[in-house]
Amino acid sequence: MPKPKNFLQLVTANRLNDGLVVFLNESGDWTESIDRAKLVKSKEDAESLLKERSSTGDDAIIEPYLIDVEIVEGTIAPVRYREKLRGLGPTVRTDLGRQSEVARSGLELANV
C-alpha cells in the first residue's frame, strides 16, 4: 500500500438503511459526497474523531473507519484503489452506484 506523503484522513462508513457509502462532514453529519468530508491532519485527531463517532453508537451508519486521502487537483481522493472503487460503484457497471449519480449531475469523476 503506498504511504501518503502528508497525513490526511477522513471517516467513512455505510449508511444503515441502504448500506451506501457515506463520509463524516464538518458538522458531524453523514454525506454521500466525499468532497464535503471533514479532513483530519494528524493521527491523534483522526483516532479521536473515529472513537467519538463509534462511541456515540450512531444508528444512522455502520462500520465507521478511517481512510487515507490526498488532494488531487483540488479534490479529495482516496489513496487506496479499494476506497476509490468503494466511493464510486462497480467499475463494471458504471450505470450503478455513486458514479452514476455524479455522472448524471455532470460532475467529474476521479480516475480509477
Add this chain to the structure above:
Amino acid sequence: MYRYDEFDAAFVRSRVAQFRDQVERRVKGELTEEKFRPLRLMNGLYLQLHAYMLRVAVPYGTMNSRQLRQLAFIADKYDKGYGHFTTRQNIQFNWPKLSDVPDILDHLADVEMHAIQTSGNCIRNVTADHWAGVVDGEVEDPRPVSELLRQWSSAHPEFTFLPRKFKIAVAGAEKDRAAIAFHDIGIKIRRNEQGDPGYEILVGGGMGRTPIVGVTVREWLPKGEILGYIEAIMRVYNLHGRRDNKYKARIKILVLELGKEEFTRQVEEEYARMGETSVQVDPAEIERIENYFVPPHYEQLNDADPVLAAAENDNAGFAPWVAQNVAKHREPGYGIVNVSLKPTGGIPGDATSDQMRVVADLAENFSFDELRVTHEQNLVLPHVKKSDLFEVWKSLVAAGLATANLGLVSDIICCPGLDYCSLATARSIPVAQDISNHFSELERQHEIGELKIKISGCINACGHHHAGHIGILGLEKRGEEFYQVTLGGSGDENAQVGEIIGPGFSRTEVIGAVDTIVDTYVSLRNENETFLEAYRRVGPKPFKEAVYATH
C-alpha cells in the same frame, strides 16, 4: 421437485417475522450493530463495498419457473434489475435496502425459498451435480440425499456455531460436476462390489488460503447410515476444530493436522460410540423425499430428431450451440440445455430480470417446469425435447443467452471481486471480461477446446481459482492490482490444486500471459488432447518458459 411440508413453511415464515422485528429494533436504535450483525448474517444479509448484499439459497441448484420469476420480481422491485448466480448455486442481490429485506424474505417464502444459512459458521446450502437425474451414467440422483441433508442441517442446534462455515456437495456419477473434493464433506454416490448404491465420503477438501483436495474416509457407506456418519464427522470437528484461529478453523486443517488415518479413526470411534443413538434415517422418509425427484413423464421418442437435423442445417449459429451447450440426456429424444451466462465481454453469472423471465418461461414450456443453477455460474434446462431445441434456442438468442461456449475459454467462473466484495484485494470481473473479449471468436474457442479459467478477487477463492485449468488470483501489491496465475488445477473426479507458475502480473499484463499460455498449449498438444491432459503430460516448464520469455 421438493415441496415444503407444513413444518418447513411455518419455520421459514417464523424466521421472516423474527427478522422483521429485529430489523425494526435495529432501525429504531434498540439493537446495536454489534448485536444485529450476526442476526442479519444468519439471514443471508451481508454488507458489501457499496451496499448490502442478500444471498438467497437455491438448494442443490434446483428451481421451478415460479421461483425464478419471483427472483426476477425481487430484482426489479427491490434491487437494480439483476442478480448474480454464484459458485454455490445461489443467487445474490447487490443493492437491497435493509428495511426492504423482511419484505423480500416474505416474497421468497411465498415460493418456498429463503436466505437462511447462506452465511455464518453453519452448514451452508448443500450443492449437487447440476445435471442430477438427467445425465447418462448416473448411479443415483444426488438430490434426494442433498434434500435429506438440507432438512437435517437446517437450524440444527449442534451445528449452528461451528468453528467455521461448512460446505457439503454431492455427486451422483463417476464424473464429478460438483467439485466434491473441494468441499468440507464430499459425497459420491457409488455402488459396492455387490452392486448396492451407497456413499463414498470425502472430508477435508477446500479452497481458500490453504487449498486441499479432500480424502476418502469411507469407501462405501450404506445409504441409511448417512446422517449418523456425517454427524460423527461433525462432532469430531466440533470438538477439535481450531476455534482459536480463523485461518485454521476449517475441517481441512484438522484433517491435515491429525492425518487421514487418525481423523478417520476418531470418526469411526465416535460413530461406533453413538451406536443406536445415532440418527437412523427412516426408510419411509427417504422414500417420501425420493418421490419428489422421480423423473417427469417423458414421451417415448427416437433419439434422432428430423426437426432438429433440419434446423441445424438451415441455421448457421444453431448447430454449434447444440454441439457445445446441449448435453446428452439419459432419455432418447431429449437434451440437457445449458444456458450460458457468459456472453462475450459480459459479467459471469449475472442475469437481468428479463433474462430470468425468459428462462423461467422456457423451463415452464419446454422443461417440465424445472431448471438448475450450476456452480459454474450458468443455468440449465434439464429436460428439453430435441424437437423443441430450435424454439428454445431462438428465445435464448433474443435474450442474449445463447453463447455457444459451455466449457470453453470464455465460460469463466469469476467471483464478484473488488467491484462488489468488501473482502477483495483486486477486481476479478474486468479480467474475465478482457479474456472473454480477447477470445471473442467462437471458432477459435472451439479450436482451443475445453479450458476452464477461474478467477478470484482474493485468497478466499470463491472463484475456485485453485481448481482452474488456468487459475487467476487477484491480489494487491504496493497499492496496485496484481494477479497470480496457476495452472493444472481441476475440480473434477481427478481433483488437483493448480500450481503457481511464477511471479504475478499487472492488470494489463495478465491477458497477455493467458494468451501465451493458450498459444503454448495449442502448439504442443497432441491430437484431441485437452489443455489439462497436455498440462499433465508436459508439466509447467514450457508454459513458464513461454510466459516469462515474453514478459
